[in-house]
Amino acid sequence: MADSYLYFGDNLDVLRQHIADESIDLIYLDPPFNSDKDYVALSGKRRSADILPTLQLLAGEDARATKGRVFKDIWRWDDEVNNNFQRIIECNNNRLSQTLTAFSQLIGKNGLLAYIVMLAPRLVELHRVLKPTGSIYLHCDQHASAYIRLLMDAIFGSENFLNCIVWCYGLGGSSPRYWPRKHDDILWYSKEPNKHNFEAVQIPATSQRMKGQMKKAPDFWNIPTINNMAKERTGFPTQKPEALLERIIESSSRKGDIVLDPFCGSGTTLCVAHRLGRKWVGIDNAPKAVELVEERLGILFGCEAVYKLKLTFSN
Numbered sequence: 001m002a003d004s005y006l007y008f009g010d011n012l013d014v015l016r017q018h019i020a021d022e023s024i025d026l027i028y029l030d031p032p033f034n035s036d037k038d039y040v041a042l043s044g045k046r047r048s049a050d051i052l053p054t055l056q057l058l059a060g061e062d063a064r065a066t067k068g069r070v071f072k073d074i075w076r077w078d079d080e081v082n083n084n085f086q087r088i089i090e091c092n093n094n095r096l097s098q099t100l101t102a103f104s105q106l107i108g109k110n111g112l113l114a115y116i117v118m119l120a121p122r123l124v125e126l127h128r129v130l131k132p133t134g135s136i137y138l139h140c141d142q143h144a145s146a147y148i149r150l151l152m153d154a155i156f157g158s159e160n161f162l163n164c165i166v167w168c169y170g171l172g173g174s175s176p177r178y179w180p181r182k183h184d185d186i187l188w189y190s191k192e193p194n195k196h197n198f199e200a201v202q203i204p205a206t207s208q209r210m211k212g213q214m215k216k217a218p219d220f221w222n223i224p225t226i227n228n229m230a231k232e233r234t235g236f237p238t239q240k241p242e243a244l245l246e247r248i249i250e251s252s253s254r255k256g257d258i259v260l261d262p263f264c265g266s267g268t269t270l271c272v273a274h275r276l277g278r279k280w281v282g283i284d285n286a287p288k289a290v291e292l293v294e295e296r297l298g299i300l301f302g303c304e305a306v307y308k309l310k311l312t313f314s315n
């Protein structure tokens, strides 16, 4: 198996500089959700800090000034965002430009639109790097999923929308003001109509009639979140369960395929892809994330896996 790649840097730069057109078989992304939160490391297992000082040095003053913070999911409208917005409006992609103009008229120039302006050019790059037989799973929640779906329609085409998978979980708080929010949305699109790889995953049937038999997994997935005692827990906030990624990777890629996660965090996608015999490309701009991915791969697959991966710093 050829090398897999881990990039430390902004995924927009990495995608533009390092990832070739139509080279990726499957994309899963779990970007910030526009939750208006600052995420810090949770108490988890002890980590070796060998690589962290180097990474902080490379990340510059910023990393030292935000010690403890893993990543920030707070979006505000400012001059830089406004310039990026103008660039999208003036680009050659009519559908995208019209969609962003309509969003600005509907919601105004605010934090939500700033978040969409961040996401849009990255989705354009992800569309470019995906093979014609590939597909993309975009993980989001109620904060922005309605807008992201329309943004994906503009970039990937509504004809390539396949499913809105509902990931149901039990954990989390509740409010006296509305129904407890206990699911995320995962939007699934192909690059081209009917060309994508897919093999349905079978799960145990629960109805009385089919008891003891298997059935195709439907578009709502009951998969528990990671509990405090789980072996896979790394202490990274927003870490997703391996079972969730297993279902996506097993159903929508084949052995030897390349799986890309441009917001890879603690490396859940990368570890599952590795275990299932896929090659992978991970990108993250948080020093803590890159540190964790290396350590997690080392623990799961031994030093060899870590030596084989190419860690690239991208400015």
Ligand SMILES: C[S@@+](CC[C@H](N)C(=O)[O-])C[C@H]1O[C@@H](n2cnc3c(N)ncnc32)[C@H](O)[C@@H]1O
Binding pocket: 009, 010, 011, 012, 030, 031, 032, 070, 071, 236, 237, 238, 239, 240, 241, 262, 263, 264, 265, 266, 267, 268, 269, 283, 284, 285, 286, 289
């Ligand atoms: C929700 S977390 C991903 C969690 C991951 N799925 C897991 O299981 O651990 C989002 C990640 O995106 C990263 N991120 C945010 N903006 C980024 C950017 N522009 N380029 C690269 N990574 C980014 C953050 O550092 C964070 O690690």
